[in-house]
Amino acid sequence: QVQLQESGPGLVKPSETLSLTCTVSGGSISSYYWSWIRQPPGKGLEWIGYIYYSGSTNYNPSLKRRVTISVDTSKNQFSLKLISVTAADTAVYYCVRDLGGTIDYWGQGTLVTVSS
Amino acid sequence: DIQMTQSPSSLSASVGDRVTITCRASQSITNYLNWYQQKPGKAPKLLIYAASSLQSGVPSRFSGSGSGTDFTLTISSLQPEDFATYYCQQSYSTPPITFGQGTRLEIK
Numbered sequence: 606q607v608q609l610q611e612s613g614p615g616l617v618k619p620s621e622t623l624s625l626t627c628t629v630s631g632g633s634i635s636s637y638y639w640s641w642i643r644q645p646p647g648k649g650l651e652w653i654g655y656i657y658y659s660g661s662t663n664y665n666p667s668l669k670r671r672v673t674i675s676v677d678t679s680k681n682q683f684s685l686k687l688i689s690v691t692a693a694d695t696a697v698y699y700c701v702r703d704l705g706g707t708i709d710y711w712g713q714g715t716l717v718t719v720s721s
Numbered sequence: 722d723i724q725m726t727q728s729p730s731s732l733s734a735s736v737g738d739r740v741t742i743t744c745r746a747s748q749s750i751t752n753y754l755n756w757y758q759q760k761p762g763k764a765p766k767l768l769i770y771a772a773s774s775l776q777s778g779v780p781s782r783f784s785g786s787g788s789g790t791d792f793t794l795t796i797s798s799l800q801p802e803d804f805a806t807y808y809c810q811q812s813y814s815t816p817p818i819t820f821g822q823g824t825r826l827e828i829k
Contacts, residue, residue: 706812
């Protein structure tokens with residue numbers, strides 16, 4: 606059973622960088638796509654981007670300028686960095702396994718609040 | 722981006738009812754359509770993939786249909802644990818994958 610667990614600060618100041626890591630257990634990260642999805646409180650789901658285990662990435666055009674996703678296969682982890690955050694980036698952030706557009710495993714999610 | 726529109730946005734129903742939720746894409750997505758269920762405070766769960774294929778472990782009262790631009794999720798006989806928010810999602814044209822706005826299914 607694949608499990609994903611997000612980790613990182615729950616509070617980030619405006620204009621700073623949001624950094625999260627996802628640890629994958631119960632399976633190897635060295636296959637599939639691995640994505641980040643976020644959900645502002647009380648709102649819908651927004652796909653941020655994915656990384657393939659080889660390192661190739663694809664991002665949501667609406668966030669592309671600010672997002673970087675990276676992978677560390679030796680640690681079975683992948684990470685998200687979002688620069689220049691504002692209150693609009695406050696959301697629950699999920700790391701997920703992406704079967705090329707179908708999300709079959711989700712982390713429990715972590716709330717990141719952007720506030721001074 | 723392909724826009725996904727669900728209807729209704731919210732729905733009240735009773736245990737045992739048959740319920741249908743509709744999802745419309747802004748252009749044809751053939752059958753690249755998935756459905757998810759989300760309960761409060763929890764991550765979404767995959768129910769249906771490729772428009773009509775039931776994910777392993779999902780009860781058979783859930784079914785999906787449609788192709789092109791119009792899709793439906795049907796719950797044949799509502800159970801208490803089915804009250805949740807449901808999202809459709811397209812993976813035909815990426816990036817980005819896009820989700821519908823959600824349909825909140827409430828107890829009448």
